[in-house]
Structures are given as structure tokens and as C-alpha cells.
Amino acid sequence: MDLKEQIHQMGRQALAASRQLVKLSTQQKNQVLLAMADELTASEPTILEANRHDVAAAKENGLTNAMVDRLTLTSARVTAIADGIRQVASLNDPVGEIIKEWTRPNGLRIQKKRVPIGVIGIIYESRPNVTSDAAVLCLKTGNATILRGGKEAIHSNRAIAAALQRGGEKAGLPLHSIQLIPFTDRESVRHLAEMDQYLDLIIPRGGAGLIETVVSLARMPVIKHYDGICHTYVDKDADLNMAEVIVVNAKTQKPSVCNALETLLVHRDVAKEFYPRVGAALAEKGVEIRADETARTLLGVESQPAAEADWTTEYLDLILSVKTVDSLDAAIDHINHYGSHHSDAIVTRDEAAAERFLNEVDSATVFWNSSTRFSDGEEFGFGAEIGISTDKLHARGPMALEELTSYKYLLFGTGQVK
Amino acid sequence: MDLKEQIHQMGRQALAASRQLVKLSTQQKNQVLLAMADELTASEPTILEANRHDVAAAKENGLTNAMVDRLTLTSARVTAIADGIRQVASLNDPVGEIIKEWTRPNGLRIQKKRVPIGVIGIIYESRPNVTSDAAVLCLKTGNATILRGGKEAIHSNRAIAAALQRGGEKAGLPLHSIQLIPFTDRESVRHLAEMDQYLDLIIPRGGAGLIETVVSLARMPVIKHYDGICHTYVDKDADLNMAEVIVVNAKTQKPSVCNALETLLVHRDVAKEFYPRVGAALAEKGVEIRADETARTLLGVESQPAAEADWTTEYLDLILSVKTVDSLDAAIDHINHYGSHHSDAIVTRDEAAAERFLNEVDSATVFWNSSTRFSDGEEFGFGAEIGISTDKLHARGPMALEELTSYKYLLFGTGQVK
Numbered sequence: 096m097d098l099k100e101q102i103h104q105m106g107r108q109a110l111a112a113s114r115q116l117v118k119l120s121t122q123q124k125n126q127v128l129l130a131m132a133d134e135l136t137a138s139e140p141t142i143l144e145a146n147r148h149d150v151a152a153a154k155e156n157g158l159t160n161a162m163v164d165r166l167t168l169t170s171a172r173v174t175a176i177a178d179g180i181r182q183v184a185s186l187n188d189p190v191g192e193i194i195k196e197w198t199r200p201n202g203l204r205i206q207k208k209r210v211p212i213g214v215i216g217i218i219y220e221s222r223p224n225v226t227s228d229a230a231v232l233c234l235k236t237g238n239a240t241i242l243r244g245g246k247e248a249i250h251s252n253r254a255i256a257a258a259l260q261r262g263g264e265k266a267g268l269p270l271h272s273i274q275l276i277p278f279t280d281r282e283s284v285r286h287l288a289e290m291d292q293y294l295d296l297i298i299p300r301g302g303a304g305l306i307e308t309v310v311s312l313a314r315m316p317v318i319k320h321y322d323g324i325c326h327t328y329v330d331k332d333a334d335l336n337m338a339e340v341i342v343v344n345a346k347t348q349k350p351s352v353c354n355a356l357e358t359l360l361v362h363r364d365v366a367k368e369f370y371p372r373v374g375a376a377l378a379e380k381g382v383e384i385r386a387d388e389t390a391r392t393l394l395g396v397e398s399q400p401a402a403e404a405d406w407t408t409e410y411l412d413l414i415l416s417v418k419t420v421d422s423l424d425a426a427i428d429h430i431n432h433y434g435s436h437h438s439d440a441i442v443t444r445d446e447a448a449a450e451r452f453l454n455e456v457d458s459a460t461v462f463w464n465s466s467t468r469f470s471d472g473e474e475f476g477f478g479a480e481i482g483i484s485t486d487k488l489h490a491r492g493p494m495a496l497e498e499l500t501s502y503k504y505l506l507f508g509t510g511q512v513k
Numbered sequence: 514m515d516l517k518e519q520i521h522q523m524g525r526q527a528l529a530a531s532r533q534l535v536k537l538s539t540q541q542k543n544q545v546l547l548a549m550a551d552e553l554t555a556s557e558p559t560i561l562e563a564n565r566h567d568v569a570a571a572k573e574n575g576l577t578n579a580m581v582d583r584l585t586l587t588s589a590r591v592t593a594i595a596d597g598i599r600q601v602a603s604l605n606d607p608v609g610e611i612i613k614e615w616t617r618p619n620g621l622r623i624q625k626k627r628v629p630i631g632v633i634g635i636i637y638e639s640r641p642n643v644t645s646d647a648a649v650l651c652l653k654t655g656n657a658t659i660l661r662g663g664k665e666a667i668h669s670n671r672a673i674a675a676a677l678q679r680g681g682e683k684a685g686l687p688l689h690s691i692q693l694i695p696f697t698d699r700e701s702v703r704h705l706a707e708m709d710q711y712l713d714l715i716i717p718r719g720g721a722g723l724i725e726t727v728v729s730l731a732r733m734p735v736i737k738h739y740d741g742i743c744h745t746y747v748d749k750d751a752d753l754n755m756a757e758v759i760v761v762n763a764k765t766q767k768p769s770v771c772n773a774l775e776t777l778l779v780h781r782d783v784a785k786e787f788y789p790r791v792g793a794a795l796a797e798k799g800v801e802i803r804a805d806e807t808a809r810t811l812l813g814v815e816s817q818p819a820a821e822a823d824w825t826t827e828y829l830d831l832i833l834s835v836k837t838v839d840s841l842d843a844a845i846d847h848i849n850h851y852g853s854h855h856s857d858a859i860v861t862r863d864e865a866a867a868e869r870f871l872n873e874v875d876s877a878t879v880f881w882n883s884s885t886r887f888s889d890g891e892e893f894g895f896g897a898e899i900g901i902s903t904d905k906l907h908a909r910g911p912m913a914l915e916e917l918t919s920y921k922y923l924l925f926g927t928g929q930v931k
Contacts, residue, residue, distance in 0.1 A: 114849060114873070114875070117872065117873060117875075118872070118873065199893075203887060203892075205893060212905055212906070213875065213905060291728075295905050295906070296906055310709075311732065314729065316735075316904070316907075317734075334928070337928040341930060344930035344931060345930075348930070348931050431532060453923050454535065454536070455536065457532070457535070457631065459921060459922065460922040460923075460924060461921060461922070461923055461924070462924045462926060463923075463924070463925050464925070464927055464928055464929075465924055465925075465926025465927075465928070465930075466926075466929060466930045468930070468931040469621060469924060469926075469929065470922075470924075474621075475617075475623060475922070476615070486734070487630055487631060487714075488630070488714060488734040488906065488919065489734075489906040489907035491919055491920060491921065491922075492921070492922050501905040501906065501909055502909060503876065503878065503879060503909065503910070504877065504879070504893070504909075504911075505871050505878075505879055506878060506879070506880045506881065506887060506888075507881050507882070508881060508883025508884075508887075509882055509883075510752075510755040510758060510759065510882055510883070511882075511883045511884060512758055512759055512762035512763075512883075512884045513762060513766050513884055
């Protein structure tokens with residue numbers, strides 16, 4: 096059987112599984128999840144053994160320490176993955192929710208009801224915990240998954256997926272509900288992305304190259320996360336103490352994540368007062384500055400001139416680009432033009448300015464007087480997150496269980512005809 | 514300027530317009546809509562003159578009478594288009610709705626708010642009224658549109674789009690909110706579908722060839738409508754009087770539409786009683802039957818044997834395929850396998866059977882004891898409809914104003930940091 100036929104067979108099997116999953120109650124799904132967690136814990140020796148193969152190969156292939164660390168599983172990390180599954184079991188199941196209900200003049204009752212999406216393809220890179228995290232969130236919402244992990248983690252991914260399916264089946268999980276593509280060549284991504292007769296949705300999680308490949312090939316909807324080029328705009332009516340605390344936190348608390356600050360915009364009217372203090376506070380945290388001339392003059396710390404490319408760069412590091420703007424409009428225009436529509440904040444006491452910013456900045460999450468670091472499913476109280484979408488259709492911003500569902504209309508009649 | 518650059522310029526202009534549209538209040542948008550309706554009425558002579566060119570060309574090119582009829586505008590039809598705009602002005606504006614609102618333990622208040630999508634591309638075929646219908650629904654929800662109509666209606670489309678933009682601008686419509694691509698070669702579809710830096714969504718409305726082209730090229734989300742292969746399943750516990758009325762209505766009341774019945778499934782236990790009466794009733798309406806052997810024997814009217822292809826054919830005509838099934842499960846399996854996930858009905862007195870059917874049939878709209886002809890935005894009470902989606906992401910089933918919106922998260926803080 097060739098590669099394409101193998102992947103199509105997985106598609107057919109996933110579709111068949113999804114038809115069975117729709118029949119499971121919330122209680123049945125939760126029992127399956129708990130059994131999966133137990134089996135994952137019981138399989139720890141096998142999983143760690145598989146992981147040692149991946150880690151050894153990674154070191155041989157000269158992967159960076161950071162990459163090897165992301166790949167490495169320990170007993171504590173396996174326990175954390177299993178605990179994550181148990182936590183998902185405890186979350187509210189959105190499937191079955193009646194979103195709306197109304198009755199028409201002809202007596203037809205209409206229900207808009209939340210249902211599973213069907214079959215979801217997930218393509219991801221090195222972290223093996225995604226194998227469990229993604230499959231489990233999809234399963235909680237009644238979806239079958241086809242997973243395609245990176246080659247660095249293939250042994251770990253196989254061991255985790257096998258444990259999940261094995262544990263789940265003991266508690267009634269339909270066969271083929273969770274399938275991992277056992278090979279990692281690029282062609283498998285193509286076949287998956289073109290297989291819209293079986294896949295309802297594809298979610299790429301990884302670098303720009305992977306996302307571009309999926310976007311250009313996919314025939315089904317894609318939900319993706321491009322860059323997080325997040326801004327904080329310090330307005331002329333900002334509380335500058337608050338602004339300083341927010342800027343330093345958004346930039347330095349965890350610079351490697353997508354909701355960290357990348358570009359600071361400061362209104363010219365407060366530049367003289369704000370730049371020296373924020374400059375000192377950022378310097379103390381070791382932040383490297385790339386700024387316009389006004390800012391460089393006033394910041395009072397070493398800095399580089401900002402180039403055009405700085406406004407579109409997601410540093411994910413202790414680097415900050417800084418620009419002085421003449422107005423709220425200029426700030427909004429800069430963010431809409433250069434930003435990635437992810438998470439952007441205004442610091443101001445002026446309610447009208449805040450309202451305009453929140454309305455006119457075209458981003459998934461917009462903040463008034465807060466750090467952008469709260470753009471996160473956990474911080475929103477969603478309990479779990481499959482990612483943050485920079486798309487505008489179906490799912491935008493932190494994406495949790497509800498975004499892994501679709502809906503259908505149920506019409507209850509008594510013989511109505513037209 | 515080459516074709517691609519011209520379309521990219523329209524994209525940039527549409528994006529700029531969408532940034533202005535987001536600032537308009539509901540009242541301002543409604544004033545714009547009413548001004549558009551007035552200008553359309555005032556432009557009737559110009560529109561009818563342009564339409565005469567299209568109709569003459571269509572006749573010269575040997576288009577069928579049905580196609581020429583769809584293309585032809587009259588004074589009454591222009592009035593109907595203008596009235597349609599006034600009706601959209603009277604509808605509730607979903608933009609600005611607070612979908613959810615909650616406060617986190619750290620005091621951050623989170624609003625999930627309905628917002629415009631941004632820029633929507635609409636590709637459609639012959640009917641010139643779509644130029645107005647689509648642009649107006651998008652405008653009501655604060656979206657800019659780029660329209661690409663079929664070549665048969667190009668003169669009519671240009672005249673209508675010009676009237677809408679001209680009338681709207683008098684009342685404050687931002688420049689380039691409604692743009693029609695002035696050429697109709699296939700390459701323009703490609704450039705539009707690839708232009709995901711400007712277009713948030715593309716909606717193809719037309720035949721399978723157009724939809725396939727858009728699906729294979731598009732980099733942005735596509736919302737589409739494939740076939741409407743609708744089923745009615747007459748269960749063993751059906752009220753057979755009701756079943757007969759529903760089947761005849763769903764098949765014959767307007768056979769040319771997507772929610773008309775195409776395949777009848779009948780439980781073997783009621784075959785002997787139901788087939789002769791429904792056969793006679795359908796024959797009276799001139800319905801041609803393609804059926805399995807059991808049905809052919811019992812229907813008591815002339816019929817052809819059903820071929821495999823009949824189960825996947827959208828006849829859009831007075832033709833019906835008929836199959837006898839042994840169980841509810843067999844009916845559900847047939848519909849999920851051969852259907853188009855559009856609209857499917859069960860007729861039964863058995864509540865448990867109905868519940869299983871409604872839950873397990875994977876279609877946008879599922880009916881219990883009703884004709885499938887009610888799968889329609891007007892019949893749902895939506896007031897207007899841009900189409901019926903057979904997709905499962907973002908919009909499923911009848912698609913109205915709400916489905917032309919996205920959402921964003923607004924976070925209101927008092928200096929929160931992480």
C-alpha cells in the first residue's frame with residue numbers, strides 16, 4: 096500500500112470512528128479519558144524508553160539544547176501529561192449545548208445545538224506532549240483525530256498515542272479514534288491536507304514553514320497561529336506608573352511566548368516623562384532596545400536605531416522595538432499595519448480613547464490597562480487551550496473546547512409542509 | 514497595471530475601507546443602506562439599459578431560456594432588489610453584541626464581542642441581483658466586499674455596483690467599501706483566492722466547477738455550498754398519512770432548489786402499506802421514480818431501477834430515487850454515506866428513533882416530522898440569507914447576518930500584570 100493510500104485508509108477509519116464518537120455521552124467520554132490517563136501512567140517505562148531513542152538521535156543530529164529539552168520526557172513530565180488528561184475529564188463538555196431555541200409561526204421548533212466537528216488533523220513539531228494534549232481535547236469534544244508529529248519525537252509520539260488508544264479502548268473508545276501517522280516525510284502532510292473527503296479541519300502547530308505548507312495545500316479549513324507581534328500603546332493620558340509596570344511585565348516576564356510585548360508605542364506628549372523611566376526599568380532587566388530617534392534621545396540607555404523590519408519581527412527574546420507616535424490614530428494605524436492581529440494593549444485613563452482603541456485595533460484580543468500576557472486560554476479560565484488563533488473565522492484568539500465544536504439545526508415538526 | 518496588480522490594489526482599498534466601516538454605527542449603516550436603495554431605484558433606466566446588453570449577448574451566445582430568464586432584469590425586479598436592501602436595513606445588526614462577559618479572579622473583565630469579519634470576496638455566476646444582495650448583507654455587518662460576477666451579467670453587475678457605491682457614498686459609505694472586479698477572465702478568480710493578505714473570507718456561489726476552483730486555490734477560509742442531496746426516511750413507526758404529505762411536498766413543491774427531496778428511504782416493515790399510496794401520489798405529480806427491486810414491485814407505478822449513481826445525484830427535477838432499508842441504522846448509514854450533509858428528515862412517532870436520527874445524521878439541518886423545504890434562512894426567521902453552508906466550520910446551514918461576523922476579546926484591566 097503506498098503512502099497516499101495508507102493515509103486515506105486512516106481517513107476512512109477516522110470518519111468511521113467519528114460516527115461512533117457522536118453516540119458517546121459526556122460520562123462515557125470522561126471514563127475513556129480517565130482510562131487513558133491511567134494507561135499512560137502505567138506505560139511510563141515504555142514511553143521513557145521510546146523517548147530515549149528520540150533524545151539520543153536528537154543529540155547525534157546536533158539539535159540545540161533548547162530543542163533537546165523540549166523533546167525530553169521524564170517521569171514528572173509523563174505524570175504531568177496524565178494529570179492534564181484528568182483535568183480535561185473534569186471540564187464542562189460543550190457538546191449537546193442548546194445554543195439557541197425558538198419556534199416559528201408555523202409551529203416548527205428550531206434548536207441550534209452544539210455538536211462535534213468530526214475528524215480533525217493536527218500537524219505539529221517537536222514536543223511529544225502535544226500528542227496527548229491535542230488528542231484529548233479533540234476526544235472530549237467527540238472528534239476523531241489524525242496526528243502527524245515531527246520526526247524528532249516519532250518514537251515518543253508512537254508510544255504515547257498507543258497508550259492513549261489502548262487505555263481508551265478498555266473503557267469503550269471506538270477503534271481508530273486517535274491515529275498517529277507512523278511516518279514523518281513531507282509527503283504525508285500533503286496527503287493529509289488534500290484529504291477533505293475525510294478531514295473537516297486541519298490545525299498546524301509549529302513554525303512559519305509548516306504553516307505556509309499547510310495553508311497552500313489544504314482543501315479543508317485551517318486554523319492557524321502566525322506570529323505574535325504584540326503592541327502596548329502608552330497614551331498621552333496614561334497613568335505612567337501603571338504603564339511602566341505593564342510594559343516591563345509584558346516584555347520580560349516570559350519573552351519567549353507569543354503574547355509577550357514586541358513593540359512599544361508612546362504618545363509624543365508623554366515621551367519626555369515616560370521614556371527615561373521605562374528606559375531605566377527595561378535596562379535593569381537586560382532588554383535590548385531598537386527605537387526611533389525621539390525615543391533613542393530620551394530613553395537614556397544604549398539603543399540601536401529601529402529598521403523597518405523591526406516593526407514586523409517577533410523577537411521572542413529580550414529585545415523591544417520602540418516608536419513615538421503623534422496620536423491615537425497613528426498608534427492604531429501602526430498596529431493594524433505592522434501587527435499580527437494577536438494581542439495589543441492601550442494604557443490610558445481616557446475612556447473614549449480606550450474605546451476607540453478596543454474597537455478599531457483589528458486583533459483577536461485587545462487590552463485596556465493590562466499586560467498582553469493574559470492572552471491565554473488558562474488566563475481566560477478556559478481550563479485548557481489547543482492554541483491561539485490569529486484567524487477570524489470560527490476560532491479567534493485563545494481556542495479551547497468550544498472552538499473544537501460545530502453546530503447543527505434540529506427542526507421538530509408535526510407534519511409541516513411548505 | 515497587470516491583472517494581478519489591479520486586483521491587489523482592490524484588496525488594499527477594500528482593507529482600508531473595512532478599517533473605516535468598523536467605525537460606523539448601526540444607524541449610520543442603515544442610512545447608507547437606505548440611500549443605496551434610493552439610488553438603485555433612481556438608476557433603474559441605466560441598469561435596465563446595461564442589462565439589455567447582457568441579455569442580447571446571452572441570446573446571441575445561445576444560452577438556454579432558463580438562463581436568459583435568470584439574467585433578465587425588469588422594472589419589477591429592480592424594485593424588488595431595492596426593497597431587499599430596505600428590508601436588510603430594518604434587520605437587527607449583530608455587530609457589537611456582547612456574546613459573553615465574565616470577570617477573572619484577578620479582576621480582569623473579559624468581553625467576547627461580535628465584530629465585522631473584515632474583507633469578504635464573493636464569486637458568483639449569472640444572477641445580477643446577487644451583486645446587491647451579497648454586498649448589502651456584508652455592508653450591514655460592517656464588511657467590505659470584492660465582488661466577482663459572471664461574464665454573462667457583467668454590464669448589469671457594473672451598473673448595480675456603481676449605483677450602490679454612488680448612493681452609499683452620499684450617506685457616508687467609505688470609498689471602496691463595495692468593489693466589483695471589472696473583468697471576468699478565470700485568472701481573476703485565482704488572484705482573488707490567493708490574496709489572503711487582504712481577504713479574510715471567500716464565498717463562491719455557483720456550480721461545482723467554480724467551487725472546486727476556489728477550494729483548490731484559496732489560501733483564506735472558504736464557505737461553500739456543494740450539493741443538496743436531501744433524504745426523507747419513513748420509519749416503521751411513521752404516521753403514513755403525514756409521511757405521504759411530507760414526501761410529496763418535499764419532492765414536488767419546488768424541485769429545482771437545494772432543499773428539495775432527492776432520495777426517499779422507507780423501512781421494510783411499512784413498505785407494503787406505504788409504497789402503493791406514495792407511488793400513486795407521486796405519479797399524479799408527474800414524478801419519475803428510480804428505485805430498488807422491493808420498491809419497484811410495491812410502488813405500483815412505472816419506474817426505473819436505481820443505479821449506484823442515483824444515490825449521489827442532485828436531480829433538481831421531478832425525479833426521485835427510492836430505497837428500502839431494514840433499520841434505522843441502515844437509513845442513517847445511507848444518509849451519512851451518500852448524502853451531502855445538507856438537510857435530512859425522519860418521519861416517525863417513535864421519539865427514541867427520532868432522537869437517534871437527529872443526533873447521528875451528520876447534516877446541517879435535520880428534521881423530525883417535517884418537509885426538508887424549511888431549510889432556508891427566511892423560513893428560519895433570519896430575514897435574509899447569503900446562502901446555505903454545507904461546511905462545518907464557522908457557518909453551517911442557512912447563513913445569515915450573524916455568520917458574516919467574527920468576534921474579538923476585550924480585556925478591561927486596572928493595571929494587571931502576570
